[in-house]
Amino acid sequence: MALLTLDYKSEVLSMSMTLKLLYPEKALYATEVEDIPVLYLLHGMSGDVDTWMRRTSIERYVKDTNLALVFLDTHDGWYSNTHSGYRYFDAFTQEVPELLANLFPKLSRKRSKTFVAGLSMGGYGALKLALLTNRFSYAASLSGALDFQDLEPLVDDFRGLTYWRGVFGDQIFAKNQPGDLVTWLDQADRKTKLFAWCGEQDFLFPANQRAQVLLEEAGFELTFTSSPGKHEWYYWDQQIQEVLKWLPIDYQEEERLS
Template identity: 50%
Template sequence: MAFLEVNYYSKVLGMDRVMNVILPELSDHNPTWTTETLKDIPVLYLLHGMSGDHAIWQRRTSIERLVRQTPVAIVMPSTDLAWYTNTTYGLNYFDALARELPEKVASLFPQISTKREKNFVAGLSMGGYGAFKLALGTNQFSYAASLSGALVGNPRQEDFLKMEKLSYWQGIFGDFDSFAGSKNDILALAKTCDKRPKLYAWIGEQDFLKPINDVAISTLQQLNYDITYETAPGTHEWYYWNKQIERVLEWLPINYVQEERLS
């Protein structure tokens, strides 16, 4: 596997951006891989939470080791603190990540597949919201996974004010009264989605976001989405996300090879 830090320019945002990429390559570590193996490679876009950036998955988890024997590319971008959203202050992070970024990846890495059935997205906390939002708001991704996701439909203002002040949230989403049914409401997006992705969600039983996950998953089930919902003892922290990202890899259609199975 090659690990690359890619600096590129985003026309949508009007600024330089950075993404980390884990890319399969021919090497002695994978003697069965051929040039054919590494054509049309599936890709997982891995999204960070509120306190993270493009490097946080690499720093806090075993993601590079986990995919060492699996021909899948991992793309780790940053949305800063913008919630994968076209913000009210004029920076269109949703467009930059949902539409521009896959085009940028295709131009820089032609061996990575552009096929919907080979494009996946996953994230934690804010990134879990982003993963479902990107998958339900576009036709780009066939699988989407949320770990401890902020799967908000109609957010309660008082809950959000526990995390940040009102002016911050208004800068991202606008007024809370207009959130439900908007393009930022993942449950509203689920009702109008053209090509339904398969969905996966995990959350710890002691996580403060579990109640909104229960509501969101119930709604998605009522809408007849193909969704796997799993819970286990746990809180909102990296110890659990490091464990659960392997579960996501097992769930994705990528022929995941666990390292411990190798001789």
């Protein structure tokens, strides 16, 4: 795999941004390789564009696939258009796909070959980006922060109320505020296939159980699993392998790691 770093000026965010692309090396040289499927990987709170590469063996897991990976950085902006004026949602659903298509024309622009996954805050982001657009056919959440009810008692430990209001506004913990999963469902496309996992000892496990019920009642095709585990990279490194098995990607069977 080739690891490419792209530093660019985001017109949407009005600031310099960095994304990283893990690109199949075969596609660098073989003219017949095209329409490469793409997985956007989203980090959690306090993470950045490098976190997935540093904390998991993701490069090894995809080395014998035809998949390209895109790593984004939301600066703890929850992949949202924040109340403080940073339009991360617009940047990642409009600007970044066009940027990648222009620079890397072999990357697929088809919804059927475009996927998104994330952990914790990134799990929230993965579902938000997928359900509020028609860009992603598969979306996966690992230990996703899918319900803010469980976060209110932890505000002081997670940056304080000023930070949360800067992202979501004054009604952050009000029921059915615009950042809630439940408020997206009326406009969400049921064609998107969903995957969610959460550890049973994770403080976000109750939120994931509530989200499971909500999504299934709303008619989404959801693969929901749980197992013993905490809010830790040890488990996310395991579960991203399950996400890759779930995605419709191709492997070079003769080279695939056992």
